[in-house]
Amino acid sequence: MIIYKEAIKKTYKRDLDVSKSVSEIINNIIKDGDKEIISLSKKFENIDLESIRISKESIKDAYNKVDYEIVEAMKKAAEQIKFYAEKQLECLLPLEVKTSVEGVTLGHRLVPVESVGAYVPGGRYPLPSTALMLSIPAKVAGVKRVAACSPASKEFGTIHPAVLVALDIAGVDEVYCVGGAQAIAALTYGTETIKSVDLIAGPGNKFVTEAKRQVLGEVGIDSLAGPSEVLIIADEFANPKYVAIDLLAQSEHDPNARATLLTTSEKLAQSVINELNNFANELSTGEIARKSWEDNGTIIITENMDEAIKISNEIAPEHLEVHTKNDKEVAEKLMHFGSLFIGEYTPVAFGDYCSGTNHTLPTMRTARYSNGVWVGTFIKTSFYQHITKEGCENLSNTCIKMAGVEGLFAHQKSVIVRVNGK
Template identity: 65%
Template sequence: MQTIKKAAHKTYERTPELIRSVESIIKSVKEKGDDALKTLSEKFDGIPLKNIKVSRQDIEEAYKLISPETIRHLKFAASQIEFYAKKQLECLKELEIPSKVDGVTLGHRLIPVDACGAYVPGGRYPLPSTALMLAIPAKVAGVKRIAAVSPASKKYGKIHPAVLVAMDIAGVNEIYCVGGAQAVGALTYGTSTITPVDMIVGPGNRYVTEAKRQVLGEVGIDSLAGPSEVLIIADGTTHADYTAMDILAQSEHDPNARAILITTDKKYAEEVEEKIKKYVKELPTGETAYKSWEDNGIILLAENENEMVDAANKLAPEHLEIHTADSVKLSGRLKNYGSLFIGEYTPVAFGDYCSGTNHTLPTMRTARYSNGVYVGTFIKTSFYQHITQTGCKNLADTCMHLAEVEGLMAHQKSVSIRLE
């Protein structure tokens, strides 16, 4: 494997300063509650908060601040996400079976968590799509209480109206105007305004990610997200324009986003680089996207298709695109990715907004062992057994022997007493 372009620096680093800063924020929220949320919001977002909880009137006003066309498209995207989530739910089945041992019944039940928090980032751009992606699968899963948080927009002095409308369309029960590590702390430990949740989902900056790491155990989380990523496999038979634009689409997220191209065709790689330089001049986000590509982008030249596949499986990217002569066939050989985009007419943008799959995905190679947010994220698979007197006798010898081997004599006695 030959490297044509290297990344200039590492895009994510967990520093001692970050850890201490987040510890301090969470401690402040635990001790001072709403007062801390208001102080920290003004400190970090530059916006004094009058009310942390968003009222129904605020939501109705938000509908008036965005176009009917935006509302229509949000509803279309929501219907796609809901359709996919419902089909996923159909794949999850409860279980009850008789064991091979007479008198023993085994099973599991699918139980949604009672309450989840959905973190919708603010930052450079409003992200109404993320509100849909987090809340709709939770609603379909049967979560009774969905509490969404998002920082105030500088333009509006409150949550961006498109985000508020998306939260409402998605069926969120409670909305709070608070972001950052302090929002994670509030969802975990509660304040006088915010009741704690059982699970927190959603992406965020490094402060949000570190906060989720620190509260893990007190609450469940979906994942520890790093900067967004795309890896594109291309054999030189598809449009270089599409590949170049998909690289820029990923790179425009933020200065730490990473795009990787793996190809078997050097001329194609060179053409993609030229196309990138051309398109950055046409994009209002071109400067940000190009800097991200220059700093973090990678181009690898593989000897053959096998080498491309092996590299992709090792890198385990968040988004994986296949631009080859037979993308469908090649897709069957790929196993480590957050979401797979098969064929040159399947850009990541569709998954980000409206195809129906979720865009909250594992990053930093965690796709080797984890998956993105989906309806099952919010469902516990809880085991059970029912053992009759006959089953008790049939299991007793093995159970009592192993209890004795481990020296846990009350375990042994808890069985033997039932045989007397």
């Protein structure tokens, strides 16, 4: 293994000042509710909010501010996302089974979470794709109430119209113009206008992530997201243009985005660097992307493909692309990733927007044990059992002895009184 290009920055670390600031925001939202949201909107976005909740009329008007072809593209993307979520739902089945112990029936029910908060970030770019990715799987799962929060766009003085249109296409029930840690606090504890939810899903900046960390337990969350990541595995047969532009595509997200190339070919590595610089000169986002690549980008030359696979599985990236002669064979050996993109015609961009898989994915090596947002994120698997008198007698000896060992004698007695009648 040879480090051909090394990252020079640590892309994510917990900041104690951020933790303190977020804690203050959460406490102020609990205390002052809507008043604090309006105050923070003025402080952080320099926008005077007339209303926190976006009216149906405003959402309808947003369609007039978005190009027709973009609306149609969002509808097509929504169809793909819904199709995939519905197919995922088909894989989830309720269970009821009689056990080998006569009189004992076990099972589980699939119960949708009742209310979900969908957090759609703002920042540098509007993210209508995230509005679709969060809200559609929740609705397919059967969530009754999806409340979306997104910060105001400085250009429009409210949520970006493309995001409003996407939320409407996705079928959300409520939309609120509030972003940052204050949105997470409001969704968790409620305000005069915003009713609290049971689970919050969606990515965000370090303040949003820290807020989700602090409210976890009061409310469920999907995950704690870090900076976006891509890892590309490529051999000497890969197209350096495709590899380079895909590394840049991830790098343009923000200055902390992390892009990694694992390749068996030093020649390809140098070609990728050359192509990457050429593309960066052409792109309007090239300066941001190049800086991110320079700070956080990594290229590793591996001895063989097996070593590349091993390193990839250790890194467990958010997005993982395979550009090799035998891409399907390599893909079968990859175990830890948020979303896998197989073959040179499968850039991350398709998964980000319109192929149908979700783009809200695990980062910071959490793909070793977790997955991205999917229809199952919004469904609880709730267990049940039905035990007859015969079943009670058949299980009693086992239960009585185990409860006795643990010293929980009321547990033990709850079975004894049923079997002995006293």
